Amino acid sequence: MKKREVPASVKDERLVKKRRNEMIKGAISLFKQKGFHRTTTREIAKASGFSIGTLYEYIRQKEDVLYLVCDRIYDEVRERMEKDIDTHHGTIESFKLAIAHYFRVVNELQDEVLVMYQEAKSLTKDSLPYVLNKELQMVGMFENILQACVQNGVFELTEQEIQLFAHNIFVLGQMWAFRRWALHKMYTLEEYIELQTDLLLRGILEKRS
Amino acid sequence: MKKREVPASVKDERLVKKRRNEMIKGAISLFKQKGFHRTTTREIAKASGFSIGTLYEYIRQKEDVLYLVCDRIYDEVRERMEKDIDTHHGTIESFKLAIAHYFRVVNELQDEVLVMYQEAKSLTKDSLPYVLNKELQMVGMFENILQACVQNGVFELTEQEIQLFAHNIFVLGQMWAFRRWALHKMYTLEEYIELQTDLLLRGILEKRS
Amino acid sequence: MKKREVPASVKDERLVKKRRNEMIKGAISLFKQKGFHRTTTREIAKASGFSIGTLYEYIRQKEDVLYLVCDRIYDEVRERMEKDIDTHHGTIESFKLAIAHYFRVVNELQDEVLVMYQEAKSLTKDSLPYVLNKELQMVGMFENILQACVQNGVFELTEQEIQLFAHNIFVLGQMWAFRRWALHKMYTLEEYIELQTDLLLRGILEKRS
Amino acid sequence: MKKREVPASVKDERLVKKRRNEMIKGAISLFKQKGFHRTTTREIAKASGFSIGTLYEYIRQKEDVLYLVCDRIYDEVRERMEKDIDTHHGTIESFKLAIAHYFRVVNELQDEVLVMYQEAKSLTKDSLPYVLNKELQMVGMFENILQACVQNGVFELTEQEIQLFAHNIFVLGQMWAFRRWALHKMYTLEEYIELQTDLLLRGILEKRS
DNA sequence: TATGAATGAGCTTTCATTCAT
DNA sequence: TATGAATGAAAGCTCATTCAT
Structure with a gap:
């Protein structure tokens, strides 16, 4: 698109x-x-x-500014992600690093993410698809990483699960920005990263040290 | 409050x-x-x-309408949750039921959840705390359920992890509403419930049948 | 009327x-x-x-209230004036007493006088004449007093002068109310009465003790 | 100010x-x-x-218009006064001329004076002082004239009397505008000027030819 | 006779957008 | 290409007045 x-x-x-x-x-x-x-x-x-x-x-029109802004923010996030992330390693370590990196990017661009998050809905019917598409591309990045891991036999996930998991990661990252009023009181960024990574990977059924 | x-x-x-x-x-x-x-x-x-x-x-003022609307939506969600949910059982089964029920409530009140989600930020500095507080109460509901499970030895989670997990559940439920443009194409509600429950519980490290 | x-x-x-x-x-x-x-x-x-x-x-209509109010205030002022004032004595002393009494009434009904003074113009074309007529009646009271003095040979004034003088007295009384922001800082009521009476009577050309 | x-x-x-x-x-x-x-x-x-x-x-705000209007009217009156008036001569003649001139200015700016007179009270607490201050300045002009006369030995007046007298002149001038409904039927402007000047100067106690 | 909920015309003010310079 | 004065539709809100109870 x-x-x-x-x-x-x-x-x-x-x-x-x-x-x-x-x-x-x-x-x-x-x-x-x-x-x-x-x-x-x-x-x-x-x-x-x-x-x-x-x-x-x-x-x-005024709305053009909003479109330009949303567009830019996505590019900014993507750019920072792509600079440091390798999507095809397919190891747990690279997966963890990707998450950690994404969360840090969200943290740095906190305000921007928040803006986009809250204002995107004000885009006209015209521009919205373009922005949503960019969002899907970002989700796709996580899908690729997960796919690589699955291919490497590190994770065992169906296609459906991969997609949902990618969405979860994406949203849980943004959550650090849009629920900061609650989360930042409870955790530092690094704690947040560690806890989320942990919860995502092991689930909660049983704890292994 | x-x-x-x-x-x-x-x-x-x-x-x-x-x-x-x-x-x-x-x-x-x-x-x-x-x-x-x-x-x-x-x-x-x-x-x-x-x-x-x-x-x-x-x-x-106009903004009063927004406050009234947000207030009502939360009450509606809470009410439906409390009617059917037991927070103190402390079994996996009750936990799963709670999640499923919450996700179904979000599904039924999809539009309302979306509205609150997107417009809450337009509340004045005056009303915002009241609404955020309601949100925390809902998160607290999930904390209680998790706590009960931990006390029953079903899950092994620290206090910090419980809190974060509760936030995750809350947001992942809302996600069904605010990312419906993507998710509803991919899953039915019941699929969504099953997949999310599964991912949340077992993590992704290894699959057991 | x-x-x-x-x-x-x-x-x-x-x-x-x-x-x-x-x-x-x-x-x-x-x-x-x-x-x-x-x-x-x-x-x-x-x-x-x-x-x-x-x-x-x-x-x-709302304006009726204003009319009623203005009407009442005039009646109040008149009533208090008529209770204590004798318009036919025709002596300097009675003249001075009349002025002093009028000024004291204005002082007591300060707020009322101010209201009438400032709001009368908001009366409709219908009611205005009635109120203005009341004002003329009050001026007439002073005319009568002056007339009596002239007939007694105390003052020497033409009809025209009497009328103007009566207006002056009337307005200089009201002035204590509508310029209180300036006058009350400078004089007590009694000083004001004495000074005004003095200026009115003797003029300023030469001072006699 | x-x-x-x-x-x-x-x-x-x-x-x-x-x-x-x-x-x-x-x-x-x-x-x-x-x-x-x-x-x-x-x-x-x-x-x-x-x-x-x-x-x-x-x-x-709408009220700004009122302020601007009041401000302008005072400036207009002042300007016309200052153009033709000499405040330091200290002769009866100059005093009479000042009064006559002031009354003529009020007559010319009748509508304006009336507006300011009736609407000034609608000024906000903010602007009122500025306008009242301008009014005091105008009163001050008459004080100066009187002062000069007193210094020249033409009048014998205390400081208090000068101030009050100045206020009287000021108000009696405005009166030509705000009581025109009564006065204009009775006198021409020139008659009004002459009568008022006369009453102010000689008082009414006794008439000398 | 007393009530107060309902009405909607009309007010002040804002702001996206245009266009002559 | 840059400017900013001009525009007027449209917004939020008020309040005198009515009328069913």
Whole structure:
């Protein structure tokens, strides 16, 4: 699925990129504080360092900003994941590392994840599929890792189980961001990583030391 | 923590209750479709079957509707849970039943759960704590069940692990609602219940038949 | 000019009188605090000790309350004036006493005078003449006193001068109420009375002891 | 005491000045007819020649219009006074001229004076002091004139008497506007000026030709 | 006669979007 | 390409008034 294009009046591609970067940065910081709906286009323009008129040279509607922001956040998460993660090792160790790394990325991009998490539903029917697709791609990353492990005989999981497990990992990672009001009081990030990894791997039926 | 009171101009308590029920019902159906911010007070009034003036006899601000809605949804979920769930049995069977029951309740109240899930963040600083507190109470329900199992020697879990596990169950239940765009294509509810229960209990390290 | 009648649905004249008294009392205290426009009919009803429905049994419109209030305040001032003032003596002493008495009445009914003063303009075209007429009657009182003095040879004033002088006295009395923010810091009531009387009588050209 | 600043969204200072002038002009004409409370912001915008949105680019709240109006009226009165009045001559003639001039200014700005007079009380607690302060400054102008006369030995007045006298002049001037319903039937402006000057100066005790 | 729930016109204010400069 | 003044639809909310009980 191709990126949805957000048309700009300005022709200079490099300029568009530059301005949109400023825009996204400004918008994220605002959405963090007050959410998409309570943020005005004027505020976005100001936070981006240009005028309201200029803002509209690079987007058509306010909602475009949200799309751009969501798009960017996913790219950011993906990028950080791909830089350090190997999806085809197929060992427990690599699996654990992948989870730990994902959780740390979520932790670093906590605010961003939260924004996307809470505001994605405000996307129009048009843009939503593009964003959901990106989410599926990320889930797919975990599926690949699990698949490799299964192929290596490390785990024994059906295809269905793999998919669900991948979703679980993805959501349990985000959970660190969207339930921080509860979790951060109870655990440090590293404790959270260890506990979750442990629960995921061994289940709870019986404890082995 | 006591309920936050939403003051009404109308004195007749029974009438207040009745009208607010109509209001909540109307509002949920609107919030489902367009979210809190895109729903106008006039629409809420209309969907509730009375005029805008009357609406404001029963609330002070638009945000009160959201609070009332969230409050109601939690009560609804809790009520259904408490009716059929026994938190002190402490057997695997009762644990499984609790999960299955919770997942089914989420399934029935899918739209409501989704609404609360997506709109709770729009609550004011005032009301948010009350709603979060209700959420913690629900998590507490799962903690109790787990605790009973641990005391019966069925599971071996530390206090920390119990808490996290309870959060996981809670979120994985909600997940059936907020990721339905992906999950409902893959599983029926009963499959989802069985798979999740299985993953939660046995972990994935090794499969036993 | 006859009193403008404010029609009531209730027939019992004594009841109408009683309820309107409560109403006027409540309304004055509210108008003092927030002015006519910022006071709601509900507030008036509450302050009067009955329900909004009942309020409308005794008036037709909100503006009726204002008329009733203005009417009452004038009656109050007049009554207090007439009780203690003799308009036909025609001596300087009686003139001075009249002024002093008037100023003291204004002082006692300060808030009421202020209300009438500030809100009278909100009366409808219908009621305004009745109220202005009452004002002219009060001015007439001072005209009579001055006339008596002139006839006694105490003052030497033309008819035109008498009329203007009467207006001046009337306004300079009210001034104690509507400029209290400035005057009360500078003078006590008695000082104010003495100074004004002195200025009015002797003028300022030359001082005699 | 510095002017209270009314913030505008529009940056161009000259434009702000121009638009606010249009606004003030439109608002005064409306306030004259129906008073501040019965005038809507839309009406103000329309009378000013721009849209409601534009109105709010130049003020924050409706009350700002009232403040701007009151502020302007005082400036207008002051300006006209200062242009033609000499406060330090200290002769009877200059005193008489000052009064006559002031009364003529009130006459010219009759509607404006009336508006300010009747609506000032609707100013918020915030702005009121600024406006009252302007009023005191105007009173101060008369104090100066009187002071000069006293120093020249023309009048014999204590400090207290000067202050009160200045207030009297100020109010008796405004009276020409706010009691015009009565006074204009009785006198022409010039008659009013002459009569008032005469009464103020000589008092009424005895008449000298 | 007294009540107070219901009404909806109408208010102030905001803000996404446009367009002349 | 950049600006920001102008726009007006539409939002949240109030309150005088009515009328069934």
